[in-house]
Each structure stands twice: as C-alpha cells, then as structure tokens.
Amino acid sequence: RKEVEQDPGPFNVPEGATVAFNCTYSNSASQSFFWYRQDCRKEPKLLMSVYSSGNEDGRFTAQLNRASQYISLLIRDSKLSDSATYLCAVNHPESNYQLIWGAGTKLIIKP
Amino acid sequence: EAQVTQNPRYLITVTGKKLTVTCSQNMNHEYMSWYRQDPGLGLRQIYYSMNVEVTDKGDVPEGYKVSRKEKRNFPLILESPSPNQTSLYFCASSNSGSKLFGPGTRLTVL
Numbered sequence: 501r502k503e504v505e506q507d508p509g510p511f512n513v514p515e516g517a518t519v520a521f522n523c524t525y526s527n528s529a530s531q532s533f534f535w536y537r538q539d540c541r542k543e544p545k546l547l548m549s550v551y552s553s554g555n556e557d558g559r560f561t562a563q564l565n566r567a568s569q570y571i572s573l574l575i576r577d578s579k580l581s582d583s584a585t586y587l588c589a590v591n592h593p594e595s596n597y598q599l600i601w602g603a604g605t606k607l608i609i610k611p
Numbered sequence: 612e613a614q615v616t617q618n619p620r621y622l623i624t625v626t627g628k629k630l631t632v633t634c635s636q637n638m639n640h641e642y643m644s645w646y647r648q649d650p651g652l653g654l655r656q657i658y659y660s661m662n663v664e665v666t667d668k669g670d671v672p673e674g675y676k677v678s679r680k681e682k683r684n685f686p687l688i689l690e691s692p693s694p695n696q697t698s699l700y701f702c703a704s705s706n707s708g709s710k711l712f713g714p715g716t717r718l719t720v721l
Contacts, residue, residue: 532708543701543712591708597642603653
C-alpha cells in the first residue's frame with residue numbers, strides 16, 4: 501500500500517458544481533497535512549494546510565479524519581479556473597520538514 | 612518578494628555531459644530539497660538539506676549530487692546524465708512543513 505494515495509481521476513465536473521476528493525495516508529503518527537494545486541507543467545502551490553478542526557478558505561474546505569486516516573478537499577461552486585491537479589502531502593512521522601506526496605488528482609471543470 | 616528561483620528553466624543535453632541546475636531562495640530558509648516529477652509517479656524527492664553543509668538522500672538519489680555551501684543556494688549536479696533522467700525538476704524550500712517551490716526545470720537528455 502502506498503503511504504499517501506489519491507484517486508488520479510480525471511474528475512470531469514460541470515462549472516458550478518461541488519466536487520470533493522480524498523487522500524488517504526498510512527501512518528497514523530503523521531501530524532501535518534497539506535493540499536497543493538498544480539497547473540500543467542507549473543510548480544505546485546500551497547492551497548491549504550489542513551488542521552484537526554478543518555478549515556475553510558472561500559469556496560475551499562479541507563477536513564481531516566484521523567480515525568479513517570484521510571484528508572479531504574471540497575470545492576464549492578467550481579470555476580473553470582479550478583481545473584488543475586490537486587496534490588496532497590503528509591509529513592513524514594519522523595520529520596516535520598519531510599513530506600510524503602500523493603500522485604495527485606486531476607480535476608477538469610467543463611463549461 | 613519571497614521566491615525560489617531555478618536555472619535553467621529548460622535544458623536539452625546529451626548523455627554524459629555534466630550539468631548543474633541552480634536553485635536559490637531569498638527567505639533564509641534552512642530546509643531545501645530537490646524533486647523530480649514524472650507522469651504517473653508524482654513528486655519524488657532526490658536530495659534534501661536541513662542546513663548548510665548538511666545534505667541527505669531522498670527516495671531517488673542515484674545519478675545526482677548536491678551541495679549546500681551557502682544557505683540560499685542548493686545546486687543539483689548531474690555528473691553523467693542519462694536519458695532516464697529526462698524529467699521535470701523542482702527545487703523547494705521551507706522553514707516548516709509547507710514548501711515553496713521554484714518554477715521548475717524541464718530537462719531532456721538525449
């Protein structure tokens with residue numbers, strides 16, 4: 501089993517819809533969780549850190565489920581500009597600096 | 612503006628010709644790292660550095676070298692590039708868990 505797993509997609513979603521995807525992690529000792537956005541052939545950019553209590557930033561909501569060991573990202577009222585690959589990252593249990601990356605979920609928003 | 616810069620952005624080279632990809636950050640971050648990204652494989656860490664003169668292997672270090680003589684710079688060296696090192700390379704830095712990435716270097720080895 502991979503340490504961090506994501507459904508590669510692509511998720512094809514009509515503009516305006518709500519879409520959610522998950523990222524599962526294998527090590528229960530991990531403490532830091534992140535969602536990154538990556539546009540085609542560009543660098544990953546931090547979208548949100550994921551806190552135990554969950555957090556929201558505009559149309560984006562991130563949640564952590566420690567019992568089931570996954571994090572989720574919800575996008576409401578999706579825009580064409582949300583089309584990208586979304587990477588999750590989880591800290592290595594022995595180092596807060598080292599991250600373990602998922603391979604990404606590709607999201608395509610259609611007009 | 613906080614940033615990580617990489618040079619060159621694009622490079623086409625031939626097998627065996629030594630090359631260096633530079634990485635520089637202006638945030639006084641202690642931690643820097645190099646990744647390669649290939650289709651379907653995601654980001655794989657090559658090397659990382661926790662501070663000046665401290666470097667460690669990541670998941671795929673074979674065929675690469677790094678150095679950290681100054682805090683701001685972390686060059687990636689390919690002594691004898693091979694076609695399987697054709698990839699998209701990212702440098703990243705941080706002072707905590709989340710990372711700031713450079714714009715990437717697309718390397719093709721013929």
